[in-house]
Amino acid sequence: xxxxxxxxxxxxxxxxxxxxxxxxxxxxxxxxxxxxxxxxxxxxxxxxxxxxxxxxxxxxxxxxxxxxxxxxxxxxxxxxxxxxxxxxxxxxxxxxxxxxxxxxxxxxxxxxxxxxxxxxxxxxxxxxxxxxxxxxxxxxxxxxxxxxxxxxxxxxxxxxxxxxxxxxxxxxxxxxxxxxxxxxxxxxxxxxxxxxxxxxxxxxxxxxxxxxxxxxxxxxxxxxxxxxxxxxxxxxxxxxxxxxxxxxxxxxxxxxxxxxxxxxxxxxxxxxxxxxxxxxxxxxxxxxxxxxxxxxxxxxxxxxxxxxxxxxxxxxxxxxxxxxxxxxxxxxxxxxxxxxxxxxxxxxxxxxxxxxxxxxxxxxxxxxxxxxxxxxxxxxxxxxxxxxxxxxxxxxxxxxxxxxxxxxxxxxxxxxxxxxxxxxxxxxxxxxxxxxxxxxxxxxxxxxxxxxxxxxxxxxxxxxxxxxxxxxxxxxxxxxxxxxxxxxxxxxxxxxxxxxxxxxxxxxxxxxxxx
Amino acid sequence: xxxxxxxxxxxxxxxxxxxxxxxxxxxxxxxxxxxxxxxxxxxxxxxxxxxxxxxxxxxxxxxx
Ligand SMILES: Cc1cc2nc3c(=O)[nH]c(=O)nc-3n(C[C@H](O)[C@H](O)[C@H](O)COP(=O)(O)OP(=O)(O)OC[C@H]3O[C@@H](n4cnc5c(N)ncnc54)[C@H](O)[C@@H]3O)c2cc1C
Numbered sequence: 333x334x335x336x337x338x339x340x341x342x343x344x345x346x347x348x349x350x351x352x353x354x355x356x357x358x359x360x361x362x363x364x365x366x367x368x369x370x371x372x373x374x375x376x377x378x379x380x381x382x383x384x385x386x387x388x389x390x391x392x393x394x395x396x397x398x399x400x401x402x403x404x405x406x407x408x409x410x411x412x413x414x415x416x417x418x419x420x421x422x423x424x425x426x427x428x429x430x431x432x433x434x435x436x437x438x439x440x441x442x443x444x445x446x447x448x449x450x451x452x453x454x455x456x457x458x459x460x461x462x463x464x465x466x467x468x469x470x471x472x473x474x475x476x477x478x479x480x481x482x483x484x485x486x487x488x489x490x491x492x493x494x495x496x497x498x499x500x501x502x503x504x505x506x507x508x509x510x511x512x513x514x515x516x517x518x519x520x521x522x523x524x525x526x527x528x529x530x531x532x533x534x535x536x537x538x539x540x541x542x543x544x545x546x547x548x549x550x551x552x553x554x555x556x557x558x559x560x561x562x563x564x565x566x567x568x569x570x571x572x573x574x575x576x577x578x579x580x581x582x583x584x585x586x587x588x589x590x591x592x593x594x595x596x597x598x599x600x601x602x603x604x605x606x607x608x609x610x611x612x613x614x615x616x617x618x619x620x621x622x623x624x625x626x627x628x629x630x631x632x633x634x635x636x637x638x639x640x641x642x643x644x645x646x647x648x649x650x651x652x653x654x655x656x657x658x659x660x661x662x663x664x665x666x667x668x669x670x671x672x673x674x675x676x677x678x679x680x681x682x683x684x685x686x687x688x689x690x691x692x693x694x695x696x697x698x699x700x701x702x703x704x705x706x707x708x709x710x711x712x713x714x715x716x717x718x719x720x721x722x723x724x725x726x727x728x729x730x731x732x733x734x735x736x737x738x739x740x741x742x743x744x745x746x747x748x749x750x751x752x753x754x755x756x757x758x759x760x761x762x763x764x765x766x767x768x769x770x771x772x773x774x775x776x777x778x779x780x781x782x783x784x785x786x787x788x789x790x791x792x793x794x795x796x797x798x799x800x801x802x803x804x805x806x807x808x809x810x811x812x813x814x815x816x817x818x819x820x821x822x823x824x825x826x827x828x829x830x831x832x833x834x835x836x837x838x839x840x841x842x843x844x845x846x847x
Numbered sequence: 848x849x850x851x852x853x854x855x856x857x858x859x860x861x862x863x864x865x866x867x868x869x870x871x872x873x874x875x876x877x878x879x880x881x882x883x884x885x886x887x888x889x890x891x892x893x894x895x896x897x898x899x900x901x902x903x904x905x906x907x908x909x910x911x
Contacts, residue, residue: 696860699867707870707878711863721908722852727859 334541334611335456335571339387340463342477347494347501355381356667358492358505360480360518363390364455365635365652366511367462371409372656374471375776376664376821381503382472383494385479389459392612393539396452396567396575397550397646399735400440401759402653403447404771404823411461412447419451420568425550427731430557434719435729444803445762446769450734452548452569454539455649483508483521483631490630506667508631509659511652516637522628528621528691531642533702535616536578536589540599542608543572552731554701554716558601563701563731566602573611576602579701586615618642618698620691626655627680634659639687644697644732647690654737655683661821665845675846686738693733700730744818744827744840751810754817756825763803770798775823778841785814785832792841793818820844850901 346352357373359366362384370380398406398415406412427435439449466472481500482493490508494501510518519526546568553564562579569575578598580589588594595613600606622639626632635652659679665671703712718725743756753761760781762771773779778793783804787795798804809815816833818826818840827840856862870878890899 693860696864706875707873708867711867715863717909718906722905724852724854724856727854728863730860730863733860 334609335454337388337391337456340474340476342387342497343475344498345475345478345494345496345501347503348496348498352503354489354504354506355379356506357381357509357663358383358490358503358507359509359511360492361511361513361635361637362386362459362463362466362474362476363511363513363635364395364458364462364649365656366509367459367466368405368409368653368656369509369511369634369660370466370472370474371462371469372405372660373664374469375408376660377471378664378667379471380473381505382466382474383478383480383492384474384476387476389456389463391456392614393454393456393569393573393575395455395458395643395646395649396569397650397734398451398453398458399646399650399737400445400447400449401735401737402650403451404759404762405653405657406458406461407447407772408775409462410465411458414461415453415458416448416451418457418570419453420548420570421448421451422548422550422568423449425552425731425734427729428551428553428556429716429719429729430553430555432720434554434716435726435731437734439734444764446771447762450646452567452575454569454571454573457570458649480512480518483518485630487629506630507663509663510631510633510637511635512637514636514640516633518631519623519633519637522631524623524628526621526623528619528640529695530617530619531695531698531702532582533617533698534580534582534584534586534589535618536576536580536584536595536598536613537616538576538578538595538599538613539569539573539611540576540603540608541572541611542574542603544574544603546574554729554731559598564602565731574603574608578602580615584615589615620695620698622684622687622691625680626683627676632659632663632676632679634683638683639691641690641694642698643694644701645690645694645734646732647694647735650735651686651690654686655679657822657824658682658686671845671847678846681742682740685741689738690735697730697732740824743825744843745836746828747812747815747830749810749812749830750815750828751807754808754825754828756827758825760817760819760823760825761807763801763807765798765801765804770804771823773798774819775821777821778826778844779819780837781808781817781819782832783808783815783817784812785816787816787832787834787837790834790837790841792845793837818844848901849895849898850905852905 357380359382423439479495484491565577567575634655703709740757780795817828
């Protein structure tokens with residue numbers, strides 16, 4: 333069944349009749365990132381107004397692959413389990429050269445995590461679930477058909493000009509969070525550079541509906557017989573929808589290529605028959621770009637407005653949700669007066685690091701797929717040839733390195749004797765705990781995890797003492813007999829010690845909040 | 848077999864990118880020259896005749 337696009341209701345905003353009191357947070361854009369931002373702030377008790385120029389979810393599927401980390405974040409926002417239930421769970425990717433498999437990966441080789449490595453779920457479903465959750469949340473004022481047309485700011489606040497079907501009005505906000513997408517009008521209004529590169533290549537991206545028994549694995553081909561000389565991707569989504577990406581070459585004419593009479597024969601060659609329906613087709617050229625700084629006074633950028641990547645590696649939407657993760661608790665702390673605005677600089681540097689890593693990985697994959705003539709193509713083709721002869725070359729075959737959260741640099745004290753998976757700067761690894769999961773116990777506030785030792789009350793943190801199972805030992809203790817972990821509100825490990833030192837914990841907590 | 852034919856290089860994607868970056872701006876002949884020098888440099892560094900013979904054999908397989 334094709335997705336049924338239901339328009340969301342528009343109601344006349346109060347600001348049209350009389351000035352509204354200053355808001356704490358106004359969010360521009362109700363895409364996945366803006367909606368997640370509103371829900372995250374609400375989790376910290378911060379009310380927000382969300383403005384969107386449109387009144388439907390993402391037209392066309394766009395993002396389909398949601399990472400384990402995104403699912404953990406969505407879970408905190410109340411829509412994680414629903415997304416997993418509806419989505420197609422997968423963890424294995426296979427890459428082929430012509431007919432032969434040359435590389436495969438398993439993204440979650442070990443058990444003991446609440447969330448799977450990845451689910452595929454159309455972006456319109458994720459947005460639909462987030463809109464439902466936002467509408468049910470008393471702290472969120474969601475305003476469709478409210479288009480941001482101009483902004484101004486001074487030291488104190490941002491002023492936002494808004495156009496509605498009933499006329500124009502303005503709002504004042506302590507902070508404006510610009511989640512207005514890759515073309516970000518707000519970025520333009522401020523006149524910020526969006527630096528990076530464009531890949532001179534065109535990709536046909538199509539969603540088709542068909543009954544098929546294809547595995548839920550991600551399958552990618554270099555130079556397949558059904559699409560000579562180019563690359564192709566096939567991936568399953570819910571509702572019998574399949575995503576197909578076909579590389580077309582830079583000379584392809586996007587308008588011509590989008591026509592069903594041209595798309596259908598190409599897809600017939602991929603799937604081997606004509607028993608499918610076209611659901612959505614688009615032709616893309618991909619870019620990797622980012623803002624120098626995501627914090628511009630009273631305006632904060634998150635998601636595609638701050639950074640864009642080519643989709644091989646699924647690092648766009650997933651990267652944006654990690655922005656929300658790193659920003660929510662800090663912005664709430666600034667608005668509550670707990671932390672100075674300087675703490676927003678930590679958001680900027682951490683997510684700048686994340687964006688660089690995502691750009692690096694997606695740019696490398698895109699280059700491997702679209703090598704320039706000459707030496708780049710020579711090496712690419714010879715990696716593929718060598719992969720058939722020697723196992724080591726397979727690791728170089730690059731059809732996308734899938735999104736994993738980066739490890740934030742500059743985190744607090746560490747002890748290298750403890751396991752690498754849980755080093756400071758990483759997301760606290762999940763493990764089964766009692767009848768539930770460790771990850772469900774973490775987040776929302778600062779926590780101290782005491783493994784194999786006791787920690788008495790620490791000001792500004794909740795202490796928990798998880799039971800020592802084998803998986804918990806593997807992920808948090810290694811060969812140590814005891815350890816103390818400090819966990820941030822976004823479930824990231826802030827610091828750890830193989831002994832109890834209350835003064836060091838207190839100091840690390842103050843550092844987190846920049847107090 | 849003395850030649851390691853399984854993954855043995857950390858940050859292999861980073862190496863690949865650096866390799867291509869090293870070739871940037873070179874003509875085809877210059878790139879060939881760079882590749883030739885690189886092979887000789889690495890051969891000397893490896894310093895094991897048997898490994899090098901096996902590597903040559905592997906590279907030659909299915910070519911020409
Ligand atoms: C083909 C394709 C495949 C992809 N696959 C994946 C994937 O598998 N996994 C993944 O994680 N990511 C993927 N992505 C990337 C993902 O779609 C984006 O990263 C994601 O949509 C970013 O969300 P966002 O909320 O920042 O921006 P958007 O989704 O673009 O939302 C921006 C919102 O702002 C609104 N807006 C714009 N201007 C204004 C204004 N002036 N006033 C008010 N509102 C405004 C827009 O209407 C829109 O609702 C893919 C992208 C493409 C194109």
